[in-house]
Amino acid sequence: MFTKNPVSETKVGKPSLIGYSSKDLSEIAVEMGQEPFKGLQLFKWIYEKNSKDFESMTDLPKDFRNKLFTKYSLRRPMIKNQYISEDGTRKWLTSFDDGNQAETVMIPEDNRITLCISSQIGCTLTCKFCYTGTQRLVRNLSAGEIVGQVIIAKEQINNCIDDKNKEKKTISNIVLMGMGEPLYNFNNIKKSIEIINDKKGLSISNKKITLSTSGIIPQIIKCGEELGLNLAISLHSPDDDTRTKIMPINKKYPIKELIKACKLYPQISNTKLITFEYVMLKDLNDSDEDAKNLVKLVKGVNCKFNLIPFNAWPNAPYECSSNDRILKFQKILQDSGLGCFIRTPRGLDILAACGQLKTDSKIPNHRKSL
Known part of the structure; x- marks a missing residue:
C-alpha cells in the first residue's frame, strides 16, 4: 500500500x-x-x-x-522569496503547507546546473562553522517537500531561459547539502530518491546525486546498501579533539570508526570513491601538520578532497584561512597522490554558499501563559 x-x-x-x-x-x-x-x-x-x-x-x-x-491536490512548495547572486546563483526561500521554510539553491555553470536541496528545517548537529547549526531542528521534510524542491526548481529554470536553450538547461546534478542532516531523515530521503530516479518522471540517476553527511555511521552503511548515492563526508579535521570541538557529533561517531565505514562504502554502494569535505578555518585545522595527518588518516580509502574556504555568516566565530595557506594545504595532499580541489564559493553575496543557509522557522511554543 x-x-x-x-x-x-x-x-x-x-x-x-x-x-x-x-x-x-x-x-x-x-x-x-x-x-x-x-x-x-x-x-x-x-x-x-x-x-x-x-x-x-x-x-x-x-x-x-x-x-x-x-x-487530492497537486499542491507543491511555494517560493516565498528569490535571491539572485551576481555570479548567477539563485537561492529560494521555500515555504511549506504548515508555514515552515527551508532554503534551496540553484548553481548554474556553463555545462550543467546543480541543485542543492534541504532535508530538514533546522538541524540537530550544531556544527560550529555552519549557520544552519544555529537553528534548532524544527522537523524533517517529507518526501513530497524534498521532491517538491526539485519540481519548483525545474519550473524556475524553464521560466528564466529562452526556448532555444531549454534542452541544454536542465537540472544535471543534485546535492543533498542544504539544511539538515539527510541521514537523520533516511526514510523520506529514500522515498524522494526513488521518485527522482524514476525514468518516467524526473529521471535523474544516482550517479548525478551526492548526499553529504556529518558521519552518521549506521546510516552511512544503510545508505550504501539501499541507495547507492555518491557520498560526501564532512570531515574538517584529522583528529578527534578538533573535530569534536567544531562537530559535537564526533563524540558519538569518532574519526576512527568513521574511516572504517568510508573504506567499506564504495564496495557496498557500487560507487568509485568518497569525497571528504574540509572547511578551511584559520589557525584551527589548516596547518601543514593537519594536512600530513589527513594523508595518513585516509590511507586505504578511495577518496578525494574538496577544500572549502570558510564562508562567513553573521557573528560567525571563525575566519577563513588565507589563499596562500589553502594552496599550501592543497599541495601537501596532492603531492601525496590524493585528488584535492578547492571549491569556488558561489552565492556568497546572498548567503547561499556552503554553510550559510538558515531560515526563521522555529519550534512552536505550546506552553500557555500563566
Whole structure:
C-alpha cells in the first residue's frame, strides 16, 4: 500500500500527490477503478510535465480526473522569496503547507546546473562553522517537500531561459547539502530518491546525486546498501579533539570508526570513491601538520578532497584561512597522490554558499501563559 505524505495532509486541504511514487499512483488508479498504467500516466504528468491541475491531463479519463480532484491536490512548495547572486546563483526561500521554510539553491555553470536541496528545517548537529547549526531542528521534510524542491526548481529554470536553450538547461546534478542532516531523515530521503530516479518522471540517476553527511555511521552503511548515492563526508579535521570541538557529533561517531565505514562504502554502494569535505578555518585545522595527518588518516580509502574556504555568516566565530595557506594545504595532499580541489564559493553575496543557509522557522511554543 502506498505511504501517505503526513506533512502534506495538513489543514490547508486535500493531500498533495507530490511525493507519491509511480507504484503509489498505480495503486490509487486501481482503487479508483482504473488500470494500473493510468497511474503511470499520472506520474508522468506530475513529474515530467510539471502539471499543476488534473484537468490538463487529457489522456486520463474524465471520471478519473474528477475523482482525483475530489480527493487530492497537486499542491507543491511555494517560493516565498528569490535571491539572485551576481555570479548567477539563485537561492529560494521555500515555504511549506504548515508555514515552515527551508532554503534551496540553484548553481548554474556553463555545462550543467546543480541543485542543492534541504532535508530538514533546522538541524540537530550544531556544527560550529555552519549557520544552519544555529537553528534548532524544527522537523524533517517529507518526501513530497524534498521532491517538491526539485519540481519548483525545474519550473524556475524553464521560466528564466529562452526556448532555444531549454534542452541544454536542465537540472544535471543534485546535492543533498542544504539544511539538515539527510541521514537523520533516511526514510523520506529514500522515498524522494526513488521518485527522482524514476525514468518516467524526473529521471535523474544516482550517479548525478551526492548526499553529504556529518558521519552518521549506521546510516552511512544503510545508505550504501539501499541507495547507492555518491557520498560526501564532512570531515574538517584529522583528529578527534578538533573535530569534536567544531562537530559535537564526533563524540558519538569518532574519526576512527568513521574511516572504517568510508573504506567499506564504495564496495557496498557500487560507487568509485568518497569525497571528504574540509572547511578551511584559520589557525584551527589548516596547518601543514593537519594536512600530513589527513594523508595518513585516509590511507586505504578511495577518496578525494574538496577544500572549502570558510564562508562567513553573521557573528560567525571563525575566519577563513588565507589563499596562500589553502594552496599550501592543497599541495601537501596532492603531492601525496590524493585528488584535492578547492571549491569556488558561489552565492556568497546572498548567503547561499556552503554553510550559510538558515531560515526563521522555529519550534512552536505550546506552553500557555500563566
